[in-house]
Amino acid sequence: MGIIKVENIRVFANHGCLTEETKIGSDYRVDLKVKADLQTSSKTDKLNDTVDYVFLNRIVREEMQKPSQLLENVAKRILYRVFSEDKLIKKATVWVSKINPPIGGDVEMVTIKMTEKRKK
Numbered sequence: 240m241g242i243i244k245v246e247n248i249r250v251f252a253n254h255g256c257l258t259e260e261t262k263i264g265s266d267y268r269v270d271l272k273v274k275a276d277l278q279t280s281s282k283t284d285k286l287n288d289t290v291d292y293v294f295l296n297r298i299v300r301e302e303m304q305k306p307s308q309l310l311e312n313v314a315k316r317i318l319y320r321v322f323s324e325d326k327l328i329k330k331a332t333v334w335v336s337k338i339n340p341p342i343g344g345d346v347e348m349v350t351i352k353m354t355e356k357r358k359k
Contacts, residue, residue, distance in 0.1 A: 241277030245295045246270045250303040266338040269299045274330040310335045314353040330356045
C-alpha cells in the first residue's frame with residue numbers, strides 16, 4: 240500500500256448556513272489523502288496503474304462548486320466520488336477548511352476531517 244496526498248487545494252466557494260456566506264462566498268482549503276496499492280504503478284511506470292492526482296484535484300474542485308450549508312456535506316460528496324470513480328482507492332481522508340470564518344473572533348480557519356474506507 241501507499242499514500243497519495245493532494246495538499247492545500249485553494250478554492251473560492253459559496254458554502255455556509257448564513258445567507259451572506261452563500262452570496263458573498265469564502266476562501267477554502269482542501270487536503271485529500273488516499274491509500275491505494277501503488278506496487279503495480281511503481282513497476283510499470285504507467286499512469287493508468289495508479290491514482291491520478293489530477294483526477295483527485297478535479298473532484299475536489301467540482302464538489303466545492305456545489306453550495307452546501309455544511310462542510311460535512313461537501314466532504315462526504317468528495318469521498319463518495321473518490322470511491323465511486325477510482326477502484327484502486329482503499330481508504331481516503333479529506334480535510335475541508337473555511338479560511339477566516341465569520342464566527343465573531345480572530346480565527347484563521349475552521350476544519351472538518353472525514354475518513355472513509357472502501358466497503359468490501
